[in-house]
Amino acid sequence: MGLLGTGVIGGGWAARALHYGIDVIAADVKPEMESWIRGAVANAEPALARLTFAPLPPKGKLTFTTDLRVMAERADYIQENIPEVLELKQRMLAQVSRHAAPDVIIASSTSGLTPTDLQRDMLVPQRFLVAHPFNPVYLLPLVELVGGARTSPATIEAAGIFLRYIGMHTLHVRKEIPGHLTDRLQEAIWREILHMVNEGIATTGELDESIVYGPGLRWAAMGTNMIYHLAGGESGMRHMLAQFGPCLKWPWTKLEAPELTETLIDRMVEGTQEQAAGRSIRELERLRDDYLVAIQQVLRQYNIGAGATLRAVEERLYRDAATHAGDLAEDSGTALHLIASVRPDWIDYNGHMSDFRYTQLFGEATDALYRKVGIDQAYRDGGHMFYTVESHIKHEGEAKAGDPLRVDTQILSVDDKRLHVFHRLEHGISGATIATGEQMHLHVDNRAAKAAPMGAALLAKLDHLRQAHAKRPRPAEAGRHIGQANG
């Protein structure tokens, strides 16, 4: 892959192509851009490395030249990423087309210029197209493909094959229009934002909040049309247009709407029906809800946007639970019960709960035990914590999506450094054992990074629970090794 221009977009293209094993030759008139683009590739690597476990080919090699001609002669696919100035792009593209073999595809990353204008002075303009990516190019899959008046269909097809190879989603924009499709939608939002900031109605931060905590979450996997189809209830887009059609006359944006003719209504309804592909509103709602839940759990880990909201309410819930001890199943006397259910994203390709979710559940149950005896963030911040040093899981049944679950936790032994815990995961209704988990935890001093005795008060609380649990029979599954017969 050859790159003409090496800014944020050129650097993103380089990182993506190299990651998928494609050699890249980057051309820029400024020699200092060599270290810049190498830096950009290095910055992209940590994120790219985490995207998939699938086996990647060896990374491509990056070379740099200040000579456009060297790049054009060596590359088998050329992507232009220079500033958005029509005359400049026309001149440089014409020049590149004179040095590149006639079968080499030349693409422009332009955000909004149209391909017919850009290909005007090129040699073999048939092999030219717009391939418009989005920042960060190495992580966002979208690329818009737009042909000009003289672009051949084979060019669009071949470019699509290459771009999908490097992990992208190709969207063929069938008609040339300034801004293509995506930037028309982004630009409409952007100009509305500028109007509102200009008129002193809201700050940039408030306007960002208005996206991030609401429609932005939905847009991560469904577009405006599908979302409105779902908002229309059982009759979908048609109902939506009937209900909100009159609002098109209201000044809800500075943008005038087209007239809602029968033809337009039909196009909107037929389009969304095709998108729904036979799935009912109910089905689509479940899909939407599933991803909305999962995304909020992801954002929670980064304490950002809706994830920060979720984390804040959880902290309040834990505080409330601690205040009203006894109200909750988790916290009644000396018995330790964790109530949960099997989340759909816990299911593997066999339709059963993935192995590692058992470990997660037993970990949650251990965390509940810690909370019970007062080991919280403040305790951890004080420099001490328990670490799991050994664990054993025995599977006795299966769990399916939605199954109610209960984890019963028992302390088998405790001394000032070691805590031996046994969990039994049961079906919430039948009570049948699904799995057992046995763990040895070590109390450690984080700073010294070694085992350290816990305080007498904590040991007393844990030992109080152990004594209560000792009245119950010792679990048959405790102390097993792998390969041991059942019984």
Next chain:
Amino acid sequence: MGLLGTGVIGGGWAARALHYGIDVIAADVKPEMESWIRGAVANAEPALARLTFAPLPPKGKLTFTTDLRVMAERADYIQENIPEVLELKQRMLAQVSRHAAPDVIIASSTSGLTPTDLQRDMLVPQRFLVAHPFNPVYLLPLVELVGGARTSPATIEAAGIFLRYIGMHTLHVRKEIPGHLTDRLQEAIWREILHMVNEGIATTGELDESIVYGPGLRWAAMGTNMIYHLAGGESGMRHMLAQFGPCLKWPWTKLEAPELTETLIDRMVEGTQEQAAGRSIRELERLRDDYLVAIQQVLRQYNIGAGATLRAVEERLYRDAATHAGDLAEDSGTALHLIASVRPDWIDYNGHMSDFRYTQLFGEATDALYRKVGIDQAYRDGGHMFYTVESHIKHEGEAKAGDPLRVDTQILSVDDKRLHVFHRLEHGISGATIATGEQMHLHVDNRAAKAAPMGAALLAKLDHLRQAHAKRPRPAEAGRHIGQANG
């Protein structure tokens, strides 16, 4: 909480409030809406139940009445959700205000009508505000709070406390404007979409793709302003405005932009600087990249949007790896190695890799072994698979974010039904053992749901590997039980 009107929005409010332990009394003139709203609450429950592990109070109770007056007299907070017709809303809100005690807050869910108009005929209009939620109300945290000319600040504050209690993110819209903030932005996109569909430029599906695979992913946690701040490189929003300012004159949308005055530029730059809160562009980029990776992994589980793209490229990578066996570390001869690194989202509050990620890694290593001997989706579709029946993990070291990892896999024994596997997780560079994992897998017939012998060809492949691995010493950690001394 009292509800006036029980459509999609009223149902969403009910589900959210009940979930957080608030009793709800819903009023609708149509008696058939009682079963409708109970159905809506039941439909929301599976998603809500998966949102958090935090301990929830007992669910609230839902009652229904066709008598607006009964609702208004009993509720301590009333939310109106009737159709978007100004005169109708004015009349009903006035009526409710006559039956509710003067200190009861009354809020409207209106998408775009302004509170000064709505509160016109109310008794005690000071306790009225707009509280505009987003569909699905039970999952999206955003709620816009807007006061009218006669709304008291105390009303906005008290409503905010209640709405945050039920898990929402309150955005105070400081100036009344048709469409508030969010719907102005959504409506700008919506009208641009209608123009493009009307002019035959694109279908609803293509326009949705243009969001979902690109900007929509970004919008799940950062708004347009912050995203453009990042796109501007090191000098952020100011550079962005200089670079893309001229585009405001171009016809990239049907919406005319305001003039880019110095005042407007300053407001945009100061606003985003405040949002960045001292974080550098690099820092914000890492945050953006982290959530973009994590969201794509979530969407991958649902095979939707960018997750479907990721899944498609992974399938191709696995196929390629199978074709070019020997090129990859995972698949050289009889040795079984999985190469990975510690993802940042694998880190727990102690800064170390969470326990359950060890299980996940050993699971991935087992999957690599399966692929090696030809157990793939087709094999699973044929009705047979291995299940883990018992596993044992021993921790010997620690892994931190970004650490390179290597899993070495050894078959300890195999017969026609049982496969005994041992994994050693090592630091990718030092080679130090971080943990060991021992597993017993059972070959099962999915349909009969019981153990079944595997075919001779598969057994031969596995036994070939076992023989090769038997030349290595038996791992010291194999066959341990919990509580056993090290040695």
